[in-house]
Amino acid sequence: MTEPRASAFITRNVLFALVGGGLGGILFMFFLIEFDHFTSTNQFCTTCHSMTFAETSYQQSVHYNSPSGVRASCGDCHVSEGIIMATYDHAVGIKDLFKQLFGADYNDPVINLLHLPDAAFASRDWFRRRDSATCRRCHLQEAIQGTRVHTAAIHQEETDGKSCVDCHFNLVHRPVPERSTFKREAWNAMVEQEFGLEPGSAEQLLAAGRRPAGERPPAAAAPAHGVGNGQQQAGLEP
């Protein structure tokens, strides 16, 4: 007597819904995979002009031009592995899109550089929370030998409780001090000097989030900063 009941439950419509939903779910998974993949590419990230500053220094780093030929893309480092975490990271990342559209004028190299330390601190926090998981996609600790005899020993004996990013930062983008020793006044003074701004003006620009029309150079001429710092980053101590 139970059979008819079951067959009564799996009606045509239910069958359609299950198959349709299942197929739709699979398609959605494929979509997410493709979507996560696409939104992790350098091309996608740099569709926002503000990201071209980060791109300039990245292109001078070893992560762009490595001796082995392996090139890490934006997403390789900044988006977690696996469809769930990758989707989550992208969902959280939507806030960056909002800030790009409605926040400060990140396309202006001055404003961008003034905000860079906050971005760096947030990024380092993210790497720490993930235990530098994206680093370890390529850099397997068991395989780290280094060119000096002691590199392997250090990575085997001195890394208990440490994550890659605890020692290795300022590798790819423009160097920013660690948060505990960061000095906003010194950073602002550097920006003012680099762009020939009035001393003291950086603080106001940081608060205002944009420069008055006319003071800001056309976007095409913008990617001034980042250039010339790649070597320093590459050679910087962790």
Place this chain on the structure above:
Amino acid sequence: MRCPVRHLRLPIFLLGALLLLVATAGQAAKVALDPSHWGLPEGDACVSCHEKASPGLARQWHDSAHKTAGVNCLDCHRAEPRDRDAMQHEGQIIATIVSPKDCGRCHETEYREQAGSVHAEAYAIIADRIPALAHNVTGAAMQATGCDQCHGSVVQIRGDGTLDPATWPNSGIGRVNPDGSKGSCSSCHGRHQFSKAQAREPEACVRCHSGPDSPDKEVFEASKHGMIYAAQKEQMNLRSDRWIAGQDYTAAPTCVTCHMGGAGNLPSTHDVGMRNVWSLNTPVSRRQFLVVLEDDSKLELPADQPPPRRGAEIARPDGTLAKVKAVAAPERRRQAMNAVCLECHAKSFTESFMRQFDSVVELYNGKFGEPAAAIMADLYEHGLLTPLPFDEPLEFIYWELWHDEGARARHGASMASPNHAWWEGMYLVGRNFYTRFLPAARAAAGDQAAELVDARLQDGDHHAWLGRPDQANPILGYMPPAVVLEPAAASAEAVPLAASTATEERDD
């Protein structure tokens, strides 16, 4: 006989105070602090990694007295987050640069003594001279690798927290550190071993006290002191904890012995210029007061001016003001230097040697330094030279006259190297003065040469010899006819000079 002490009438009871000030001990002061001030437990972790990352410096530290005493990396390198050059490193807030102020956390006496010394002020003293040679004549790149490596850099921290490579690495002894202190202990005390023996050797000074302007390495090596040091180095007891001349070693003096070391009752000091009477690296040498300021830093002032009053406010080389605490007259400083000599030499020997030295300085001043300086001042004053330095050949000639050859002569005399006093020194001063400086100065003065140049040579009888052109000439082999009376010599008149000399020698 005049008693030299009469010159000490100045406000110079205070000199006693000065001696008290430095009379801490007859040796480098031992750290007086309780060991609880060092040995931070977090510092132990540094070593394990640095033995692999930088095994050389870790090894040096392992061999150091610091390690034996329990002083680790973090004790010296720790920093406060607010420090301009602080950085986070493996969970600790540290700074790369360990400044004299940092060393002074334990080595209080040495920190106090070196503050304001000619060493600590080595950058401030020449800061306004640097652009002329380092930037104009050559290029700014030379400042980091040349001037600043001895005189010290003004260390710049970039906005991103890194040390500006235009100013770092640097162990110049007058380095202006991010914490505002001046100097660099590692200029003489090689890190990270900080060996006493290494700092006591003359080689500790060679990096800067060599070359054309202050060839003290060469001067020392060419002196009797250097000769004996080379032969008896193993008797120098360089590793001894206490190192007082005459007690712990007698073989020979090194740079440290005379300029810093303890000798008899004379205390050691990290003010390397304290025992120096004269300024020797100036166009004209001056006897100098040593002025002790309220914060125990020091300053030198020319003794041909009245000494500053106690409590008066005077400007340091960097422009900051400070109140005068005590003044030491040049004679007092000489007494201190002589106290070292007396450990090995008799009083009359010592004083006569100093008389020989002072005579050379006075000769240089009166015959060359003062006239040359006056001629240059007049040429600038009359617009016959542009104020811009080194755009005219005469300015190089004048610079080398006092800065290279003149300083060499004076240093040679001060430390008893006959070669440097004479052939490398005063002989070149004389040759330069008569054959390059005066002709170039006359050319620059043009119509006014007699008034602006030659008039300066009339003071005293230094240059009177030029007015006796008929003097006998044995050194260059020409004897004027008036002096040679035999008729035989007259027939040799047509014979070329060299041949004539040769003939005479054969005849002899």
